[in-house]
Amino acid sequence: MQQLAIFGGTFDPVHWGHLLIAETALHQVPVEQIIWVPSLNPPHKQAVAFQHRLEMLKLATKDNPAFTVSLIEVNTPETSYAINTLIDLAADYPNTHWYWIVGLDTFQTLPRWHRRHELTQMCDWLIAPRLLGGENIAQSELICKQVEHQLRNQSIIIDWQLLHIPLVGVSSSLIRQLIRERQSIRYLVAEPVRVYIAAHNLYAK
Template sequence: MQQLAIFGGTFDPIHWGHLLIAETALHQVSVKQIIWVPSLNPPHKQTASFEHRLEMLKQATKDNPAFTVSLIEANRPGTSYAINTLIDLCAVYPNTRWYWIVGLDAFQTLPRWYRGHELAQMCDWLIAPRLLGGETIAQSELICKQVEQHLANQSVIIRWQLLHIPLVGVSSSLIRQLIHVRQSIRYLVAEPVRLYIAAHNLYSK
C-alpha cells in the first residue's frame, strides 16, 4: 500500500513556508508523493484567479519529482468540500494510505467541517504548527489534543502528528501586503514565483 499526502489550499501565492511544510511531510512520514490541490473557489476569500495561482504552484514545485499538482478541484461545480476531494483522489489512487497536511488553525475547526467526523477517520493528519501566533510546540500539541478529545467524546478516532518544521514567519497575506506597499518579496517565495507575480502585476492593487 502506497502512502500519499494531500496539501490543499488557496496558495495565494505559494511561498517557502508551504514548500518547507511539504518537504518535511515527505520525509517525516515517508510518503511517496505530496499532491498539491489548489482550491477553485474558496469560501469567504477573495483570491487571485485560479489560473494564476495554479501556474505559480506549478512553477514553485516543478523541480521536485515527489510533488504533483492536482486539478481535481478545477471543474468541480458548487462548493468544494474536503471530503469530496479525498473521495475523488481515492478513485484516482486506489490502495493508498492517505495523509492530509493542514495548518493548526484549520485543524482546530475540523469538527465543524462538512462531514468532518467522517473525514477525520479517513486519513492521518499532519499538522503544521502555527508560525505567526507565537505559540510554542507544546501549545500547538495541546490544541491538537483538545481536538482529538472533542472528537473522541463523539466516538470519532483521529490519528495525527505535528510536523517538525523550521519556524518561518511567512504567510501569503504578508507577501500580498509587502507587494501592495512595494516592498521586496525576494527569498520569501521561489524565484520563478516572484518573477511571475511581477510579470502579471499581481497583488499590487
C-alpha cells in the first residue's frame, strides 16, 4: 500500500516554509509523494487569481519528483470541503494510506469541519507548528492534544503527529507586506517564484 500526503492551502504565494513542511513530511513519515492542492476559492480570504497561484506552485515544486500539483479543486463546486477532496483523490489513487498536512491554526478548527467523523477516519494528520511568534514545540503539542480531546468528546479518534521542521520566520502575509513596501523577498521564496511575482506585478498594491 502506497503512502501519500495531501497538502492543501491558498499558497498566496508559496514560500520556503511551505516547501520545508512538505520535505519534512516526505522523510518523517515517510510518504512517497506530496500532492499539493491549491484552493480554488479560499473561504474568508482575498487571494490573487487561482492561475497565478497555480503557476507559482508549479514553479516552486517542479524540481522535486516527489511533489505533484493537483487540479482536483478546479472540478469541484464553489464550496469545496476537505472530505470531497479526499474522496476524489482516493478514487484516483486506490490502495493508499493517506496523510493530511495542515498548519496548527487550521488543525485547531478541525472539530468544526464538515463531515469530520468520516474525514478523520480516512487519513492521519501531520501538523506543522507555527513558524512565527516564538511558540515552541511543547506549546504546539499541547494545542494538538487539546484538539484531540475536543474530537474525543465528539466520539472521534484521530492519529496525528507534529512535523519536526526547522523554524523559519516566513509567511505568505509577510511576503505580501514586503512587496507592498517595495522590500526584497529574495531567499524567502524560490527564485522562479520571485521572478514570476515581479513579472506579473503581483501584490504590489
